[in-house]
Amino acid sequence: MTGKDGGAPLEPIGNSPVVILVRPQMAENIGTTARAMANGGLFHMRLVAPRDGWPQDRAWRTASGADRILEAVEVFDTVDDAVADLHHVYATCPRPRHIVKTVLTARGGAEELRAATRRGLKVGLLFGPERTGLDNEDMARADALIRYPLNPGFMSLNLAQAVMIMAYEWWLTEDGTLPRELMTNETHVATKGELENFMRHLIADLDECGFLRNEEKKPGMVRNLWHFFTRGEVTEQELRTLHGVVTELSRGRKLRQG
Template identity: 45%
Template sequence: MSGTDKTKAGHDLDGPIVILVEPQLGENIGMAARAMGNFALGRLRIVNPRDGWPNIAAQRAAAGADHIIGSVELFDTVEQAIADLTLVFATTARAHDQAKPVVGPEAAASEIAGHVATGGRCGILFGRERWGLTNEEVGLSNRIITFPVNPGFASLNLAQAVLLVGYEWFKRATSGALPHAMPERSERASQHQMQAFFDNLVRELDKVEFLRPAEKRDTMLVNLRNIFTRMEPTKQDMHTLHGVVMAIAEGRKGPAKGGVLDGEQATRLRALLAEHGQGGGVPDSGSTVRGLARLLRRNPTDAERLLWQALTRDRRFAGQFKRQTPVGRHIPDFVSFPHRIAIELVNPGEGEAIAADRAGRRTWLEARDYRVVDMQVADVERDLDAELARLEAGLRQER
C-alpha cells in the first residue's frame, strides 16, 4: 500500500533486534527490511546468508529501507548473533516439543516492551525460508513466538513473519495511534439552511407530483426531513444537495437548445470572452452575440449557479437582483437596479486582459452611481453564507 510521506519524521524507537538465520533469497531479506521500516524496527542481524552480503536483490526489494540494509550486522553462527542479548524469542510454526513458554506476537510485544524499558536487550530469531529454525537454534531462545494461523497451512513468508511481529510491537509502543484521521468537516448547517433546502426540494417534488396521494403527504414530508436531519449535514453538504436538486430539476440542454457546458467549461468561455472583449472585441454579429448569451445563460458556472440560487431563494435578497449574461463590455454578472449594486464574480488566476476589462467595467458602472461588489469564486464555493452576510451588510449600509 502506497503511503510513505518523506516530509514527515519517522519514529525512533528502542525495539527488539531482528535476526535472520541463513536466509536463502536476497529478495526476502529486502522485504523483511521493508517490513521492519514500516514499524520502526531499525536493527537487522543476518546469520550466514546463502548468497553472501551485500546483496543487490535485497537492496532492490527493500523499497527505500536503505538505512536498515546499510547497517546490517553479519554473523557466522546464531550463538554469536545473540551473545549480547538478555532475552531471545524464536519464531516457529512447528511444535518443537521443548519445555519453553509459547506466546503469540501480542504477548511477546508486551514482554519485549517491559524488558527494553528496564535496559534489557532483546532479539527475535527468524528461520530459513524452506525449513525454519532447527531444534538446537530454538533451544537457544528463552521464548517461542507462534502465530494464530490455519494449522493446515501454517507456513509464513519470511517478510510476513517479520511484519506480524513488527506490527504488534509498534502498536504496543505507540498505543495504536493511527497516522491520520478523517479531516474535519465544515461547520454544521444551520436550521435556516436546512429549511431553505427542504423548501426547495419540496417545491421541485410537487412539480413532478411525487408527494401523492394527498393523505400521505404529511407523513412523506416528515420521513424526508428525517433523512436529512439524521445526516447532520454541513454547510458544504447543503450547497451540494442544493446543486443536485437544481441539476435534476433544470436538466441539461442538448445541442439544439444551445449546447452543453459543465461549470469549468462555462468558466473558460467567460474568461475567453473577457480576454477578447477589450475595445469591444466581442464579435459584432447580432446573431453571434445572442447565441453566446443563450449558451452562457443555460450553462452557468458552479459559483454563478450557487449564488443565483441564494439570491432568488433567500428572503433577504429575493426579487432584488437579476442575473445577467456577461456578453458585452459593461454587463456584470448580477445587478440590483433598485439598490444600484453590481456583483462581479472573480475567478482565480485571471490574466491582465481580464483584470483590465473588469476595471474598465467598474469605472463605467461607478460613473453611473452603481456600487460594484467583487466576490471571489473560491469564497462563494467555500463559504457562501459569509459572502451573503457581506452582501447583506452592504445593503444595510446603502439604506
C-alpha cells in the same frame, strides 16, 4: 536518508527490537526483509551464518531504499553470539514443536516487546531459514515463541512476510491512527447548524411542491428525512450540493408551471 516515497528518514526510532535472521539462504530475501522492517519501524538486523556470506549486492536490489538497514547489518557465527547482549528473545515458530514454552500471537508478542523496551531492555526476534524455520536448539534460546494465527490449512510465509507481520504489529503498539475515519479532504463534517439550514430549505420546498400535503403523515416524513441525514456524517460540501439540487428542482418546476 529518506524512504523510497520521500517520507521519514530510515533511522532507528528509540529502542526497537533486533531482527535476527538465522542462517538465511538468499540475499534477495534479506533485502525484502529490510524493506518490511523499515515499514514497521524496525531498524536493527543481525544475520547468523548467512549461507552465501555477507554483504551480498543482490540484497540491495530488493530492499527498495532500505539501504541503511543493510549497511548496519551485524553478522554472527552462532545464535548464542547474536543474542548475547539482549535481555529478552522471542522466536517465531510456524509449526507445533515438542517444547514446553509460552506461545504468543504476533500481537501479544509485539505488546510484550514494547513493554520490555519501555523499561530500557534490549529485545530480539528470531526468524529461521526460509525452508526449515528454526530448529529446537535455536528455540531453546528464546524466552517465548510467537505463532501467527493463520489458516491452518495453509500457513506458508516467505521470510519477508513473516517479518512484516511482526513489524506491523510492533508499529501498531504505538500508532494513533483511528480504526475508522471519514476522509473529508477540503471540506468538513457538517455542523448541526449547517444541517438545520439545509433541512429548512428542503422542507420548505417539499411543502411548496405538495410532497408534504398529508398533514397527518407530515411529522413522521420529516423525522424520516432527519434520520436519513443524521445516520452518517454528511459533509458541508455535500450539503451545498444538495442545496443546489433542491433549488434547481424548484426552479425547474416553476418554469414548467409558467
